[in-house]
Every structure is written in structure tokens, then in C-alpha cells.
Amino acid sequence: MPEPSAITGVYLSATADLDALYGDALRRTATDVVLRHPDQIERPEEVRFAICWEPEEDAFAPYRNLGLAMSVAAGVDALLAHPGLHEDVAVARVRDPHQAALMAGYAVHEVLHHERGFGEMARNAAQARWAPVPMRAPGAVQVAVLGHGTMGRAVVRGLRAMGFAVRVACRNLPEDRLEGVHYLSGPGAVALAAEGADHLVNVLPLTAETENVLNRALFERLAPGASLVQIGRGEHLVEADLEAALDSGQLGGATLDVFREEPLPATHRFWRDARLRLTPHVASDSLPEVVAAQVVETARALRDGQPLAYEVDRARGY
Numbered sequence: 394m395p396e397p398s399a400i401t402g403v404y405l406s407a408t409a410d411l412d413a414l415y416g417d418a419l420r421r422t423a424t425d426v427v428l429r430h431p432d433q434i435e436r437p438e439e440v441r442f443a444i445c446w447e448p449e450e451d452a453f454a455p456y457r458n459l460g461l462a463m464s465v466a467a468g469v470d471a472l473l474a475h476p477g478l479h480e481d482v483a484v485a486r487v488r489d490p491h492q493a494a495l496m497a498g499y500a501v502h503e504v505l506h507h508e509r510g511f512g513e514m515a516r517n518a519a520q521a522r523w524a525p526v527p528m529r530a531p532g533a534v535q536v537a538v539l540g541h542g543t544m545g546r547a548v549v550r551g552l553r554a555m556g557f558a559v560r561v562a563c564r565n566l567p568e569d570r571l572e573g574v575h576y577l578s579g580p581g582a583v584a585l586a587a588e589g590a591d592h593l594v595n596v597l598p599l600t601a602e603t604e605n606v607l608n609r610a611l612f613e614r615l616a617p618g619a620s621l622v623q624i625g626r627g628e629h630l631v632e633a634d635l636e637a638a639l640d641s642g643q644l645g646g647a648t649l650d651v652f653r654e655e656p657l658p659a660t661h662r663f664w665r666d667a668r669l670r671l672t673p674h675v676a677s678d679s680l681p682e683v684v685a686a687q688v689v690e691t692a693r694a695l696r697d698g699q700p701l702a703y704e705v706d707r708a709r710g711y
Contacts, residue, residue, distance in 0.1 A: 400696040401439045402428045402688075403456065405448035411465065415444070418685035426692045431455070442692050444684075445472060453477040461485060461695050465684050467492065467544060467677075468626060469705050470599035483695070485703040487679045487687050488543055495677035496544045496596070497551035500622055503648040503670070504552065504592045507620035508534055512646070512670075531556030535616070537590035539583055539606070540597040540625065541567065541576075542711065544677070548596055549574055562586040587614040592622065599626035600710040609634040618645035624676040627653040632663075639668050650676040 404411040412430060419428055434440060434455070442461035443453070453459060454477055462472055464486040472484050506512065510526035517524045534557050538549050541563030552559050553571055560575045562582035570576055577585050583606060587593055593615055597603045607623065607630040621644060623630055632653070638644040648670040649663065655674055663669055687703055694701050705711055 397425045397693075398696065399425045399427050400441050400692050401434075402426065402442040402444060402692060403434055403440050404428055404430055405443045405452045405462075406446040407449045407452075408447045411444060411446060415465065415681050415684050415688075418681035419688060422682075422685040423689045423693075426689045428688075442695055444688055447471065448475065448477075450475075451477055453479070453482075461691065461701065463487070463688060463691055463703070465679055467679075468599065470626060470628075470710060473705075473707060473710060480707070483701055484705050484707065485691050485701055486705055487684050488703055489679040489683040489687075490543075491683065492677045492679050493543045493547035496624060497547035499650070499676040500548045500594050500596070500624060501551040501555060503622045504536060504557070504594065504620070505555070506648075506670070507592060507622075507646055532558055534558060534592070535560065535590045536592045536594060537586040537615075538562070539586065539593070539595045542596070542598065544624075545596045548594055552594075557592075560586040560590065584611065584614060587611050589614070589616050590619060591616050592620045594622040595625040595629055597625045597629060598711040599628055604628050605631050607631060607635070609637060612638040612643055615643065617643055619643070620645055621647040621649075623647065624650045627651045627655065636662075636666075639666075644668075646670070648672070650674055 419426065428444065437455040438458055440456040441458060442463065443459060444463045444465055446465050459482050461483045462478055464472055467486060469484055469486045472478060509528060513526055536552050536557045536559050538545055538559060538561040541561050545561065549559055549561050549571060553573055560577060562577050564578060566576050566578050595607060597606065612634060635647060646668050650672045651674055657663065663671060691701050691703050
């Protein structure tokens with residue numbers, strides 16, 4: 394049987410060395426899927442696919458035979474909106490089950506941090522002050538989760554495992570519903586999920602409909618003193634509305650892992666706001682061996698004219 398022909402790809406990122414992150418795993422996984430840096434490409438017309446993380450505005454221009462752009466992260470909104478990516482190029486993304494578990498752990502940790510008053514206890518400890526904080530039964534605590542994709546489902550499972558009451562806003566009602574979870578769908582699902590919630594966890598994809606969804610009107614639906622855990626996309630949050638909600642006491646605190654501008658500039662006012670917990674877009678990540686396996690599978694499918702298992706729906710945005 395003849396050896397399969399090789400397919401050539403290119404790493405495209407303005408901010409990360411993708412070869413350093415994933416190259417070893419890719420080379421261990423396959424010899425017929427070859428990836429190179431742009432400056433190593435001698436014949437751009439041979440490049441059939443790219444793996445991407447924040448590519449430059451003109452990054453795709455040299456590759457006229459490109460058939461696939463694959464994100465190494467769960468979010469593809471930047472690729473779909475990229476001015477240099479032709480609409481005929483398929484867009485795919487890595488779907489790492491471990492990534493969902495990492496995301497769920499982050500979300501549950503932050504809900505517990507706010508709910509159990511660990512920040513207040515840390516401040517008390519710094520002053521050698523013994524002062525237990527009040528607590529509630531988990532079932533009496535309402536958590537609203539926005540989004541029910543791979544990440545959202547994992548977050549919901551994690552929160553239910555802790556005993557919290559959970560409402561989730563989802564595009565479509567799932568068939569495999571968890572006991573004790575209230576599922577909402579349709580145009581008003583986000584607002585209904587947030588109504589009276591003690592904690593709000595956002596894991597929505599970024600689309601035209603979800604941009605700026607974390608705004609004053611939504612915060613006002615929450616229980617007074619509620620917390621926000623923002624692990625969706627930076628463009629979901631109206632920053633001025635967050636600050637106003639914190640100032641009024643409608644929000645008691647917030648955890649932010651994603652931002653409109655990343656890295657978050659050192660001069661940004663969020664760094665100096667003690668009511669915020671900031672992390673540098675680390676709620677989850679894709680493991681190199683998973684990225685390698687899915688890139689190789691998708692590249693081979695492209696080469697062989699087969700359906701792309703990890704392709705996203707351009708119309709839906711995910």
C-alpha cells in the first residue's frame with residue numbers, strides 16, 4: 394500500500410510560538426502532516442491549512458490554496474471575523490475534553506470563593522482576626538450559567554456536584570438533562586436564568602447576539618450582592634456597567650479571566666480594583682497531545698476530501 398501523501402500547514406500567530414507549544418506532539422503523532430513557521434515556507438501555494446492563535450491581519454495573504462484555518466482554542470470568533478480569511482476557507486477548533494474539565498474546576502472554584510467568603514477570611518487572617526463568616530446550604534444558592542456547549546455542560550455538572558441549584562441558558566434544550574438543573578432556551582433565556590441568581594457564570598460563545606450581554610440590565614436581574622464569573626469572551630462584558638454594579642452593591646464581586654484587550658494593559662483600572670479577581674486567560678487550556686491528534690485528524694480529512702469533524706458552523710459562530 395502506498396504511503397499517504399503529506400499535507401503542509403503553517404503556524405499563524407502574532408502572540409505565541411505555536412511550534413514550541415505543540416510542535417513536538419505533532420511530530421510524534423504523524424509524519425504526513427507537516428507544519429512550519431511562515432519563514433520556513435518556500436512554496437506558499439503548497440500550504441493547505443493553518444493552525445492559528447491571534448494571527449496577524451495579513452497572515453493568510455500568501456496562502457492562496459488554503460482550505461482550513463484551525464484554532465488551537467475553543468473560541469473562533471476572531472477567526473470568523475478576520476478580515477484576511479476568505480469565507481470559503483473552513484474554520485475548525487480544538488475540542489479538548491480535558492479543557493472542559495479545567496474550565497469547570499475554575500468556575501466552581503470561583504463560585505465557592507465568592508459564596509464561602511474566602512476573600513474576607515484571607516483579609517481577616519492577614520490581621521490575625523478570628524472571624525467565621527456565615528454560610529448557606531448549597532441547595533439554597535442559585536447559580537445561573539450562560540451557555541451550554543462543551544464548556545457550559547462541564548460547568549453545570551461541576552456546580553451540581555457541589556449541590557448548588559443551577560439554571561442554565563442554552564440555545565437548544567438538551568436531551569441529556571441533569572436532575573436538579575433548570576434549562577431555559579429561546580430569546581429570553583439569558584434574562585430568565587439570571588433572575589434572582591446569587592452567582593452568574595458566563596461561558597457563552599461570542600456572536601452578534603451575545604456581544605455586550607453582561608450589561609446593566611442583566612446585572613439588575615441578579616440578587617443584590619451577587620457575583621460574576623466571566624470566562625466567556627472579553628467582548629461579552631460592558632466594563633462601565635460592571636463598575637457601576639459594583640459601586641451600587643448590586644454586584645458584590647467579580648472574577649474576570651477574559652478581557653477586550655489582552656494582555657490587559659498595566660494601566661487598566663481593573664488592576665487596582667480590590668473587588669475584582671483577575672486571571673490571565675487561564676481558566677482552561679488545550680493539552681498538546683489533544684491538539685496534535687485533532688489537528689492531524691482534521692488535516693488528513695481535508696487532504697482526503699472527507700468531512701471535517703471539528704469544523705464550526707460559520708452561520709452560528711461556533
